[in-house]
Structures are given as C-alpha cells and as structure tokens.
Amino acid sequence: MPGIWETHMTFSLRSRNLFKMIAVVLALALPTALAISSADARVGGGMSSGSRGSRTYSAPPSTTTAPGSTSQFNRTYTQPGAGMNSAASAPARGGLFGRGGGFLGGLAAGFLGAGLLGMLFGGGLFGGLGGLSSILGLIIQIALVVLVVRLAMSWWQRRHAPRAAYANADAGAAPGPQTNYRSGLAGGLGGFGFGANNAPLEIKPDDYEAFERLLGEIQTAWSNEDVAKLHTLATPEMVSYFEQDLAQNRARNVVNKVTNVKLLQGDLAEAWREGETDYATVALRFALTDKTIDRNTGAIVAGSEQPGEATEIWTFARRPGTGWELSAIQQTN
Secondary structure, eight states, X not given: OOOHHHHHXXXXXXXXXXXXXXXXHHHHHHHHHHHHTTOOSSTTTTSOEEOBXXXXXXXXXXXXXXOSOBOOOSBOSOOTTOOGGGOOSSOOOOOTTOTTOOHHHHHHHXXXXXXXXXXXXXXXXXXXXXXXXXXXXXXXXXXXXXXXXXXXXXXXXXXXXXXXXXXXXXXTSOSSOOOEEEOOOOGGGTTBEEEOTTSSSOOOHHHHHHHHHHHHHHHHHHHTTOHHHHHHHBOHHHHHHHHHHHHHHHHTTEEEEEXXXXXXEEEEEEEEEXXXXXXXXXXXXXXXXXXXXXXXXXXEEEEOSSXXXXXXXXXXXXOTTSOOEEEEEEEBO
16 A cells, blocks of 8 residues: 555645646636736727827717726827827727737737746746645735736826827817706607707707717627728728627627617717817717627627626717718727
C-alpha cells in the first residue's frame, strides 16, 4: 500500500493539473469577456457610434426621457473640431479602450492571460498553486486587476475627454435643452413630446412620426440583415458600423433578432442646421424583445423572449430633397 505521503503527493499532482487546465480556459476566455462584456446585441451593439456634425464631441442636453449623461462616441469618422462633411474617409479606431481591444484593454487582457498561462510553468500569476491559499489568492488577484483596469478606464476617459469641439458649435444654437410638452396624441406620435417653437430648427409633428418610424424600420432591417434597406435608413457611416457588427455575428454563426419595438417615450434634445444639413437629436425610450439565436439550430444563445426596455440618444440628419436618416446612436449613463 502506498504511504500517506505518496498518496498526498498523487492527490496534489492531480489537483495541480486540474487547476492548470482551468487556468488555460480562463486565459483564453478572459480577454474576450473583457472585450464584449459591455456590448448589447441590438442594433448599434450597445455602443455610441456615428456623427453629429460639429457637435459630435459636444454632449446633447439632458431631457425628461434621458435625464443623465450621454456616453462619448466609441466609433466616429468625425475628428475633433471637424464637422461631418470634413470627416476622415476611413473609420475611426475603437479608441484606447474601444471594442477593437484598445491599448490598455489589450494590455490588461494580455497581462491576465499571461499570468494565468504562467501557471503552466510552475510560477503562477504571482506564485504557485501549492495549496488552497494560492487558489484564493489567484481569485483575489484577478478581481483586483479587473478593478484597477476599470478605474483606469474611467480616469482616462475623464482626463482625455475632447473639449475643442465645444467652441466650434453653431453660435446660433440654444445652449440648453428645449422645453418639452406631452403631446396627448395617440397613434403615430407615440410617446413623443413636442419641443418649444423657439428652437433654431423647428421640428414638426411629421418629423416626430419619421423618427418613430425609423426606430422600428432600422431594427427590422437589422434583424433581417438587410444591408440594402439599411442604406435607405441611415448614413453611410452608420451602415458601415452595422456591416461590421453583422459580419461579427456571421463569424460567430449567430443572428440577432429585435422584435416588438415600441416607442414608450421620446424627447427632443436639440435641433440645428449646419450648411444645408438639418440635425435633430432625440432621446428614445422603447420596448423591445432582443435575442440572439444560433443560425443552424435556432436556439437562443443570448437574450430572451421576454420584452425589455432601452433608452438611447439617436441623432437624425436630413439634406434638401431627402428624408431623415439615422446619423448617430449614443448610450446613456
């Protein structure tokens, strides 16, 4: 019979091999989790994308529908201090912490992955896995690193928030949010409130109806992966982002279905004109059923059949002789 020390060494060796396998799985999965943990499946990917002309880097005024702050753009063609018409021809990168990984996002993910894989060579993240204390220490270390990365992200975004474009905003625009009133009308206007008539650009009931219609049609075209239809509903910049997100879904062999979209409440944040282009930024709170399914089996891999709600800031643009098009989607904080 093996002695007690030999039995203990065999158990320790098996435990060590098991934890090495777990470390490999975590090392492979953690960078991906950091990259997509904040993304939603619906149109726009839960990110802030697009352009608002010269106000791209200027936060929209808060409204009753979206009283909080608005996220800065993760994806935009517009460079600081430039309007949409002078935007760069190539898509902007995801930023320091953008969806593409970014510098510090990739650094943090690589650090954690390298540390976990380091256990294969007996060193561990900061030590071996010789006992229960090492396992608990590893978990604590991972939690601390993730916390530090999140704090660093918040600090960097506050410190490097672009400010130059604030001075380039149209001098004739109203500095604050417009007063909103409940319309009391049913049917096409849904939950929209009307802005005050002293706006630099008057938004009429027909415009609100167009915004509500676009909300539903864009979600439908997205669910059907109908890029040709999206080109008639959104700017080329926004369609380029939609195509990127749809390509990622195809690579994962999934399709996102957004159904039962209904506007619950909407407010006009601001409306203005730049040259021949009209802009209107509205806060939208809407109901939807958001699910992602496997293309082959139809099984739900994310989301559910249960309806939910979302609040986003959408900006629409219009040129002479054309209708409104989606120009930007921003997330609320």
